[in-house]
Amino acid sequence: MPLIETAALVKEFKRVRRKEGAFAGVRTLFSRDFETTRAVDDISFAVEPGELVGYLGPNGAGKSTTIKMLTGILTPTSGHLDVAGVTPWRQRERNARNIGVVFGQRSQLWWDLPLIDSFRMIGRLYEVPKDRYRANLDRFVDILGMGSFMDTPVRQLSLGQRMRGDLAAAMLYEPKILYLDEPTVGLDVIAKERIREFVAELNRDTGTTVLLTTHDMDDVERLCRRLILIDHGKVLYDGPVAPLKEHYAPHRELVVQLAAETDVVDIDGAETVKAEGGRVWLSFDPRETPAARLIAAVSAKYEITDLSITEPDLEGVIRRMYLERESR
Known part of the structure; x- marks a missing residue:
């Protein structure tokens, strides 16, 4: 059974339409002149226990609105939503015990208290047994x-330190699900890697189900085995990373360092895209020209001192997908 399941999920926001002319800015309690924005538009997906899923899209795509419905903060306009057997906005307390949440720049820690005191309060709030609390805290x-x-008081922590504290706080009571909304935004390289290691180990060792929204494609490349891409509140893609790359960026590059400098490497099944100081970049489609065959062909014709194969980066693939959609 899926741990998270949505079906035809819709969330609309209404606001009073802005008036123009002499009555500009005037609103009344009796006004029926509204404009409606559909932030989430017929979204359906299921997440199995233990999955680590990237939930991605541009700003305004509906990612955070979806997460807020999953956590019970928002009530859907229509559709079905089930999280670990609970309807989040109807059974908020039960839902809260099943989920851990980290919202980017917003902290759940007590600002003026030392970090350890926040952990103690969360342990008591969720009635975590002392031995389990101690074991989890030591590990984290x-x-x-x-x-x-x-x-150290939370207000004196750096952003990276506070984010690590928020992650630990979200998992102290061992929820089944962890929602991460931009967990590495604004962090330095070391803090980002700490957080990625923690999420990967948590998912691997305890089977915690993770739903991650982020604009940092390094987070996705490092952690996610499955992507759900949305735009204007609709699901565009739901599946593994590899087929997405194969469809939108099928070509790879073979980079060879030659003993003798040349401007062009003439090999069937590959195109020279760049040459510099004896280093040549060859673009090829592995579906038509396998990498091993291409390397053998280049080696037979040229003296190679070094080589590597580069994959298309995920950020470029997703950008191409969205641009292609906009151009239709």
């Missing part, structure tokens, strides 16, 4: 490298 402190700032 080790993985996230929080030992040096456990007694």
